[in-house]
Amino acid sequence: MTPLYFDNHATTAVDPRVVQAMLPTFTENFGNPGSGHAFGWRASAAVERATEQTAALIGAAPPEIEFTSGATSSIRRALLDTVNGEHLHFITAATEHRATLETFEELARLGHETTILPVDREGRITAAQVLAAVRSNTALVSLMHANNEIGTIHPITEIGSALRAARSEILFHVDAAQTAGRHEIDVDKMNIDLLSLSAHKMHGPKGVGALYHRSRAGRRVHLRERHAGTANVSGIVGLGAACEIARIELSRDQKHMSVLRDQIIAALTAYPQVSLNGPLRDRLCNNVNVLVEGIEPERLLNDIAFSSGSACAGPTESHVLKAIGVPTDNPSLTTMRFGLSRFTTAEEVSSLLERFRALTEKP
Ligand SMILES: Cc1ncc(COP(=O)(O)O)c(C=O)c1O
Numbered sequence: 434m435t436p437l438y439f440d441n442h443a444t445t446a447v448d449p450r451v452v453q454a455m456l457p458t459f460t461e462n463f464g465n466p467g468s469g470h471a472f473g474w475r476a477s478a479a480v481e482r483a484t485e486q487t488a489a490l491i492g493a494a495p496p497e498i499e500f501t502s503g504a505t506s507s508i509r510r511a512l513l514d515t516v517n518g519e520h521l522h523f524i525t526a527a528t529e530h531r532a533t534l535e536t537f538e539e540l541a542r543l544g545h546e547t548t549i550l551p552v553d554r555e556g557r558i559t560a561a562q563v564l565a566a567v568r569s570n571t572a573l574v575s576l577m578h579a580n581n582e583i584g585t586i587h588p589i590t591e592i593g594s595a596l597r598a599a600r601s602e603i604l605f606h607v608d609a610a611q612t613a614g615r616h617e618i619d620v621d622k623m624n625i626d627l628l629s630l631s632a633h634k635m636h637g638p639k640g641v642g643a644l645y646h647r648s649r650a651g652r653r654v655h656l657r658e659r660h661a662g663t664a665n666v667s668g669i670v671g672l673g674a675a676c677e678i679a680r681i682e683l684s685r686d687q688k689h690m691s692v693l694r695d696q697i698i699a700a701l702t703a704y705p706q707v708s709l710n711g712p713l714r715d716r717l718c719n720n721v722n723v724l725v726e727g728i729e730p731e732r733l734l735n736d737i738a739f740s741s742g743s744a745c746a747g748p749t750e751s752h753v754l755k756a757i758g759v760p761t762d763n764p765s766l767t768t769m770r771f772g773l774s775r776f777t778t779a780e781e782v783s784s785l786l787e788r789f790r791a792l793t794e795k796p
Pocket residue numbers: 442443502503504505506530532577579580581608609610611630631632642
């Protein structure tokens with residue numbers, strides 16, 4: 434039997450409509466967009482369309498989109514290739530993705546100052562906290578829109594406008610790997626200067642993403658020149674198609690996922706040995722993360738694909754759970770993260786809950 438898939442924060446199935454959009458790029462439309470002939474022009478037109486589709490999802494203009502190999506490379510470029518100067522100051526939060534935290538370590542090695550903001554027990558930070566951390570040499574603030582482990586949504590609009598009002602020269606980068614295509618994003622309303630997203634988190638192919646960089650009259654982020662090589666046309670076309678589908682279906686998908694999410698949260702937290710990690714409100718629409726005591730979730734892994742980990746301190750310890758204060762000294766505590774998608778069905782959820790029940794009853 435194929436296991437049920439509940440690990441959509443790790444990656445998502447490619448939407449068949451995305452596959453259809455990509456297919457011609459392997460066959461009749463295989464040209465190099467850099468070529469000055471009909472094959473090149475067609476490939477170039479396909480990339481242009483994907484650029485428009487990607488920009489439209491986040492309220493950007495096409496020239497503000499640069500394609501990358503995924504959110505990790507977008508984040509690295511946003512943090513390393515936008516600001517010039519020595520001894521600058523960068524701000525982020527303790528629960529950010531490794532891609533950001535590791536780049537912050539690199540910034541520190543390069544001689545810059547870094548601040549890693551603590552979060553509260555639900556993984557939140559506030560605009561006031563960010564503003565209080567700003568120094569005279571602060572160049573950039575980088576925060577995720579929603580956390581990939583515990584689903585906390587940061588108040589990006591509030592932080593963006595507070596930063597813009599307080600110190601307009603500070604760049605604001607948002608890691609939207611988990612929210613692009615799931616939650617509404619408008620780079621203008623949210624005062625975002627740089628934004629990273631990834632196709633494979635939103636039913637597109639792996640190995641392709643985008644970096645938005647504000648580039649309009651009055652405010653322009655300069656990205657350091659780089660030679661990108663031949664464009665990943667198939668991947669870019671896939672990302673564009675995934676963005677377009679997500680934009681059109683966003684509110685329906687979001688409702689679908691949040692109804693199932695709430696159903697799982699209500700059912701699981703009814704067990705005395707289960708508690709929710711992360712907030713009940715302002716939560717990523719497809720995220721469930723629970724702490725369970727005295728249950729062995731690994732016994733479910735043959736039937737259900739989800740992410741599970743010991744809450745105990747050790748080499749695989751989650752920096753996110755540690756940051757929200759989950760006890761790390763109790764070996765009977767385990768975490769279970771379930772990630773839903775537009776393809777998750779009510780039957781799959783019932784089956785998940787049924788199997789969880791059986792797990793709690795078995796000795
Ligand atoms: C919040 C967040 N940021 C960044 C990444 C990295 O994305 P990619 O796999 O496209 O490099 C991920 C993926 O796990 C993520 O969840």
